[in-house]
Amino acid sequence: LGRGTFTHVSALEDVGSRMDELLTKIDSPVLTDLKLKIEGDAELYPNPLPDLFSGEPLTVMGKFTGSVPLSVRLEGKDAESEFTYDLPLNLDSAPKEEAIPFLWARNKVSNLMDEFRLGNEQLKSEIISTALAHRILTKFTSFVAVEQIVVNPSRYLLSKAVPTELPEGWKYDSISGPRPSVKFASLPQTASDAPLTVVVGLILIIFSLVVFLVRKRLP
Template identity: 30%
Template structure:
């Protein structure tokens, strides 16, 4: 297949909080991504800490010489200092790309902080995104730590028909950023549409392109009789139209609504944040209760009766539970990410420097377990892991089964199904 010609602009937050590992690992992955560009692709790099520094005043062809010059520029001129400003560099990035009709513009934003004009940025980007146009910018966002507003970054990526990823700890920056960059720079089918679905609600609401090595997962709602075949249309690298007939199958033994619940809750939460829609917040809370997925508007609690083995209750709103004489209620650590921390960003606090204060030992254990699960999930393929389990002895298999049951109680299995691309193939094999 002929590869798409790409125009790539990297927007890097170089505020003081990005010093040391976050910035150095970002530089390394950006440089590695430059060397993977094809002949004919072009790029530029913008670094922002209140003022914008650019590698070039315009896009440069991705030749060996320009990539070596960009590497030297990054290593010698870019240091972490100053504050966080995202609107100005994003404006400049959008103005640089999309001037030709035969290339795909890609804008990558990397930040670890929150800014006050996030809604303004989203609304500004809406005016630059045109459905059905090849040269409409694709926006990919990567958040580092817990101080940035991940719902803003997710909404920005949804508007720009891209995707969002994050690293809550410094050790996972390289792996997750490389995965995002590799996926986004290898489009196979552009301007994807689902033909024949006239009444539907999709998550994400703007379909991204189909990327190499990553399935295109779409969920949503439909009213009426669902067709037997859904036609998926898009453009190939030679700008010809390609149509895929996707046969519809009914899922009988697989709870697909639970697999998709986490992403739908996240998408609607980002929309509720952008629109400041109270009714949509209530809808997200209701969905969270029905499907047992934590949200920003609900909270997980543990209810223990005096003479009964403590069960794990579903997600409940903070105001919906009360203590009684026969119950002891404990609240594990907050499983949500919040909407950013403007104070920590203004003070240039590095990611993770303010540890969450946990009052109960169980909450500390929960935090450690979630961190270990995140590291494990990022570095191992679910399908390969299950195949490996088939080779172990009976005693080890029993221990693994008990571990998986425990993880399922905390929705880790659903989270894995929603985040690991390999699970799509795994589920079809099972």
């Protein structure tokens, strides 16, 4: 676990060529079974070290307790023999980057999570403590935003019940019981007799007009 490599395929048409690159890479690694030997107390991650493939860097994050050693020894195997290489350490001239402790902690948590998934559940407390100390998001920790500016200084809140629609597939009867039946009541007939009055008035006007015309024709 943890000694392999990966290839990212961003487009479907690149699958063939990228898979050929991956198979060629894993078929002939440059170095295998890598170990980093350091004098003193040090936490190194990833642990174990991955195999070294052509065109890829080997990045190791370490935390030293006490004095820093002057050199480290990298051991491994190539295609023909054992490999050993001594690397000098000069941390006094190294740049002081604030992100380095965070990167080390993230690698440590990743390593612990691999062991946790394999059944070592006792590592949960160590994962949480490391994540909280370095502010890392994990399966057991999360970020909480705390607003410092009070938007509503008067603190008078308005509460109002707002009706909402049920989610798709839900039925009202299965949640709140059957809907209450609605009783329809007849309203009293309170309208005026204005339409009838208009009709009677028109009839009287027509009758008066007829009488006037008849009387006008008489000798």
